[in-house]
Amino acid sequence: MSSVVDFHNVVAVAGGFPVLAGLDIEIAKGEIVQLRGSNGAGKTSFLRVCAGLIPISDGDANVLGFDLRDDRRSPRRYIGLLGHDNHLYTDLWVREHMEFRAAATGAEAGDADAALRRLGVTDRLWSVPIERLSAGQRRRVAIASMLVGRPQLWLLDEPHAALDHEGRELLDEILLDAASSGATVVFASHERDLSKSIASRVVTLRGGRLSEDSGVA
Amino acid sequence: MTQVPDSRHMTATTATRVLGTVALVAVVLMGLLGLVVSPADVVQGQAVRMLYLHVPSIWIAYGAFVLTSFSSALFLFRSRHRHDGGRHHDRLAGSAAEVGVVFAGVTLVTGMLWGRVTWGTYWQWDARLTTTVLLFVTYLGYLALRRLPADPVIRGRRAAVMALISFVNVPIVHFSVDWWRTLHQKASLSVGRRPEITGEMYWTLLYSTLAVTIVASWLIVHRYRVIRLEELRDEEALEALIASRLREDDVQA
Amino acid sequence: MSEVTTVATGWGLSFVVVATYALWVVGRGKTIGRELGIGGREELEPESDSSKPADS
Amino acid sequence: MLREALLVARKDLRVEWRSKVTIGHVAPLALLVLVVFAFAFDANAGLLEFGAGGLYWVAVLFGGTLLIQRAFDVETEDGNFDAFRMSAIGAPSLFLGKSLGVFIQVVFLELILGPGVVLLYNVRIDDWILLLASALGGTLAFSVCGVLCGVMAAGLRVRATLLPLLLVPVLAPVLLAGSRAFETAFGVRAEAGWTWASLMFVIAAVHTAVGVRAFGFLLEEG
Numbered sequence: 201m202s203s204v205v206d207f208h209n210v211v212a213v214a215g216g217f218p219v220l221a222g223l224d225i226e227i228a229k230g231e232i233v234q235l236r237g238s239n240g241a242g243k244t245s246f247l248r249v250c251a252g253l254i255p256i257s258d259g260d261a262n263v264l265g266f267d268l269r270d271d272r273r274s275p276r277r278y279i280g281l282l283g284h285d286n287h288l289y290t291d292l293w294v295r296e297h298m299e300f301r302a303a304a305t306g307a308e309a310g311d312a313d314a315a316l317r318r319l320g321v322t323d324r325l326w327s328v329p330i331e332r333l334s335a336g337q338r339r340r341v342a343i344a345s346m347l348v349g350r351p352q353l354w355l356l357d358e359p360h361a362a363l364d365h366e367g368r369e370l371l372d373e374i375l376l377d378a379a380s381s382g383a384t385v386v387f388a389s390h391e392r393d394l395s396k397s398i399a400s401r402v403v404t405l406r407g408g409r410l411s412e413d414s415g416v417a
Numbered sequence: 418m419t420q421v422p423d424s425r426h427m428t429a430t431t432a433t434r435v436l437g438t439v440a441l442v443a444v445v446l447m448g449l450l451g452l453v454v455s456p457a458d459v460v461q462g463q464a465v466r467m468l469y470l471h472v473p474s475i476w477i478a479y480g481a482f483v484l485t486s487f488s489s490a491l492f493l494f495r496s497r498h499r500h501d502g503g504r505h506h507d508r509l510a511g512s513a514a515e516v517g518v519v520f521a522g523v524t525l526v527t528g529m530l531w532g533r534v535t536w537g538t539y540w541q542w543d544a545r546l547t548t549t550v551l552l553f554v555t556y557l558g559y560l561a562l563r564r565l566p567a568d569p570v571i572r573g574r575r576a577a578v579m580a581l582i583s584f585v586n587v588p589i590v591h592f593s594v595d596w597w598r599t600l601h602q603k604a605s606l607s608v609g610r611r612p613e614i615t616g617e618m619y620w621t622l623l624y625s626t627l628a629v630t631i632v633a634s635w636l637i638v639h640r641y642r643v644i645r646l647e648e649l650r651d652e653e654a655l656e657a658l659i660a661s662r663l664r665e666d667d668v669q670a
Numbered sequence: 671m672s673e674v675t676t677v678a679t680g681w682g683l684s685f686v687v688v689a690t691y692a693l694w695v696v697g698r699g700k701t702i703g704r705e706l707g708i709g710g711r712e713e714l715e716p717e718s719d720s721s722k723p724a725d726s
Numbered sequence: 727m728l729r730e731a732l733l734v735a736r737k738d739l740r741v742e743w744r745s746k747v748t749i750g751h752v753a754p755l756a757l758l759v760l761v762v763f764a765f766a767f768d769a770n771a772g773l774l775e776f777g778a779g780g781l782y783w784v785a786v787l788f789g790g791t792l793l794i795q796r797a798f799d800v801e802t803e804d805g806n807f808d809a810f811r812m813s814a815i816g817a818p819s820l821f822l823g824k825s826l827g828v829f830i831q832v833v834f835l836e837l838i839l840g841p842g843v844v845l846l847y848n849v850r851i852d853d854w855i856l857l858l859a860s861a862l863g864g865t866l867a868f869s870v871c872g873v874l875c876g877v878m879a880a881g882l883r884v885r886a887t888l889l890p891l892l893l894v895p896v897l898a899p900v901l902l903a904g905s906r907a908f909e910t911a912f913g914v915r916a917e918a919g920w921t922w923a924s925l926m927f928v929i930a931a932v933h934t935a936v937g938v939r940a941f942g943f944l945l946e947e948g
Contacts, residue, residue, distance in 0.1 A: 251812060289806065558891045
């Protein structure tokens with residue numbers, strides 16, 4: 201199986217701080233990896249480096265076959281990133297936002313509707329300004345925005361945060377579906393019990409490096 | 418300038434010590450020539466002595482801004498091929514802009530005082546003064562952008578783009594202000610005609626330009642090295658942080 | 671203001687501006703150098719005149 | 727590229743349509759500026775009529791700067807620049823799209839300010855074509871320069887103060903040209919209106935070229 205993420209001794213600096221300090225990790229296609237670690241361990245930064253948003257200053261990093269030292273842009277179109285922020289235009293209606301996101305990733309407007317339905321955002325909410333949604337509903341719209349791009353590599357930062365029980369199960373189901381259809385999923389989460397159910401591998405980061413790795417299940 | 422002192426000498430090297438001495442002597446000589454030896458102008462009287470500072474300062478300010486733009490362009494488009502990631506160009510752009518702003522300030526001060534004597538007012542909407550004041554503020558903005566805390570590469574790129582924007586704007590500002598002032602009020606312009614400078618005055622002016630250029634180069638070289646030191650300090654702090662992250666790992670693992 | 675005073679003011683102000691800037695640059699270099707723990711040599715012979723700025 | 731730019735512009739106009747910041751906040755403020763100018767000139771009809779062209783552009787600058795601020799706050803408040811970096815939309819398209827969005831909003835602002843100047847300052851329009859052409863050129867130049875400077879200040883804590891500091895010197899020639907061109911169009915000055923109008927188109931073209939080439943540098947982290 202080819203590796204989707206292949207990091208060797210990666211150092212990355214953001215804002216004058218070494219967010220990754222020599223990270224070695226390899227993630228294979230179809231894996232569901234849960235990232236753990238205390239605050240500031242480098243979980244978010246790892247996801248952003250994978251997405252090509254933070255440049256690497258040392259080591260070798262390969263994502264989806266692209267060498268991040270040469271080209272941080274090309275892999276992005278195959279990657280879906282759900283950050284801490286939801287990346288939502290809060291003034292827009294849910295449907296308008298989704299239409300824009302779909303068009304921006306080259307998907308059809310119909311895909312946007314399907315993605316919203318999949319996340320359980322009902323038609324009733326489509327003509328409501330995102331501003332008026334609850335935190336959980338916003339998170340669902342954010343996940344739907346990501347789903348619409350049909351990424352090969354899913355990078356999610358605390359995706360379960362703000363979601364209710366039903367939402368979490370829904371998300372787990374979506375992630376399992378994605379992995380079984382050949383996508384790779386990496387998500388950061390503190391919640392050990394919950395994630396046990398879907399993660400095929402648990403990786404712990406500490407101080408910008410790999411500290412524990414449960415290995416491929 | 419490319420060879421940064423091997424951190425033993427802080428910002429001075431033998432070469433720049435010599436340059437500094439030369440600059441000091443040149444300035445003393447410039448003062449003597451400009452203020453004592455050269456004669457007063459027939460039309461302008463003593464006021465002509467202001468030009469020995471004013472004109473070289475304009476030249477330095479413009480020259481420094483051109484250097485900033487040139488280095489910024491190299492930083493943006495040529496840094497891939499350099500092992501330092503173009504930092505050299507970035508440092509040069511930053512130090513030149515700062516020195517340029519200082520001399521643009523000198524240009525404005527001397528220009529206004531010259532105007533006080535020649536026109537009777539500190540400020541005329543003279544094309545050159547107006548252009549200079551706009552450039553002065555433009556590059557103050559550029560320096561403000563450089564001072565913001567940010568990743569050095571991000572900050573360097575932002576500043577470099579701003580330098581390019583400012584640079585393409587220089588001729589636009591120049592021509593528009595020039596047009597503006599020549600399209601009407603022709604009279605006020607001819608009142609303030611700069612004198613025909615010949616003979617001793619000419620040589621004094623030429624010499625002053627040389628002296629001020631030496632001073633400016635000394636300043637740019639030293640500012641460049643201070644920026645280099647700042648970067649060294651940041652790099653050292655970063656290495657310490659990386660080391661502490663590695664220890665953090667050992668202790669807890 | 672007479673012409674002579676004006677000229678003197680102009681030269682004086684310019685001198686002060688450039689000298690202040692030059693001293694600031696040198697001072698900043700020394701401060702950071704000391705933070706970095708380099709340039710101990712400089713502290714042994716602080717009167718290195720030529721590293722002092724020249725001004726106009 | 728054009729399709730993507732239109733997509734971005736349409737999104738920005740939708741955001742405006744839903745939030746009504748231009749119409750609701752910026753336009754009334756800009757009108758108020760026109761009133762305040764009358765205080766400054768002691769409501770001297772002659773002075774106001776003569777200065778109307780310049781005052782108009784100063785009001786546009788004031789309102790437009792707020793618009794540009796807003797156009798980038800929309801992008802940074804929920805990390806939307808990250809979404810742009812991850813999307814298929816290239817930096818040149820984003821630059822053109824944002825500029826187009828700002829342009830259309832500034833045109834709206836001017837549709838309110840224009841009649842305001844005519845009515846409040848008792849201006850008589852001599853040359854409609856020159857007026858419209860210079861308004862078009864000035865607004866284009868304003869939009870592209872504004873977006874270029876706007877992205878540089880975007881997301882920074884000091885953005886509210888930094889943006890005008892960067893923008894106003896860059897726009898100084900536009901203000902100069904716009905004022906002179908309008909004065910000719912208002913018939914208070916008999917010279918070179920068209921020269922000034924064309925200068926603004928040149929400025930717009932030059933900065934568009936810079937923006938298309940350089941916007942990518944401003945979007946990436948490192």
